[in-house]
Amino acid sequence: MSGPPVIRRYQESDKEAILTIAADTAFFGEPVETFLDDRRLFLDIFYRYYTDQEPHHAWVAWDGGRVVGFLMGCVDTARQRRFWISTILPQTAWKILNQHYEIKTKTRVYAWRLVIGMVRNEHTRVNEKIYPAHLHINVAKDWRGQGLGKGLMRAYLEYLCHNRIPGVHLVTTTLNTAAERLYARLGFDLLDERPTHLWEGLVDRPVRNRCYGLRLTQDELSLK
Numbered sequence: 743m744s745g746p747p748v749i750r751r752y753q754e755s756d757k758e759a760i761l762t763i764a765a766d767t768a769f770f771g772e773p774v775e776t777f778l779d780d781r782r783l784f785l786d787i788f789y790r791y792y793t794d795q796e797p798h799h800a801w802v803a804w805d806g807g808r809v810v811g812f813l814m815g816c817v818d819t820a821r822q823r824r825f826w827i828s829t830i831l832p833q834t835a836w837k838i839l840n841q842h843y844e845i846k847t848k849t850r851v852y853a854w855r856l857v858i859g860m861v862r863n864e865h866t867r868v869n870e871k872i873y874p875a876h877l878h879i880n881v882a883k884d885w886r887g888q889g890l891g892k893g894l895m896r897a898y899l900e901y902l903c904h905n906r907i908p909g910v911h912l913v914t915t916t917l918n919t920a921a922e923r924l925y926a927r928l929g930f931d932l933l934d935e936r937p938t939h940l941w942e943g944l945v946d947r948p949v950r951n952r953c954y955g956l957r958l959t960q961d962e963l964s965l966k
């Protein structure tokens with residue numbers, strides 16, 4: 743590598759690298775196997791929509807030889823949710839019934855806690871008419887702290903502005919302190935936060951789910 747990583751648009755050949763980073767960093771920078779038995783289940787539920795349905799809304803950080811970070815975006819959260827309910831959930835359920843995934847104690851506990859979280863209203867809320875777009879961003883562990891997150895966010899936010907998307911939101915937790923500082927510098931506002939019990943026994947302190955949002959115009963971006 744002769745220089746810093748380049749931020750560029752996603753290519754189909756980036757898919758496996760993106761999915762690897764997503765799974766390797768799913769537990770606050772650590773591998774998804776901390777709380778799930780099979781990373782294929784995690785990727786099918788949470789990431790394949792973006793690689794298969796909206797790859798044109800994705801960017802990667804490329805160091806000249808490999809992908810070291812990525813941002814996957816969605817410009818219409820309501821449409822994504824409908825697809826997730828009508829297509830992804832049934833496909834995943836079918837795979838579970840046919841024993842496609844390894845399902846053990848970790849997965850059962852995680853699934854149960856997700857259900858309990860919905861009952862307890864732990865998931866944050868957002869006005870999707872004001873903030874219709876959303877994003878997921880991850881950087882490989884050995885590349886953090888080098889400005890790649892800001893570069894990826896800038897590329898996506900500029901794209902949203904140019905396409906007249908009125909706003910964007912993202913969901914994180916109070917454990918992602920470095921990411922929260924980045925969102926604040928970019929002008930995101932905290933829209934909602936709620937305590938969650940999802941990570942009890944895996945972390946040593948209380949955790950709160952947080953939702954951040956940024957209103958966008960074609961001519962103005964807070965990217966300091």
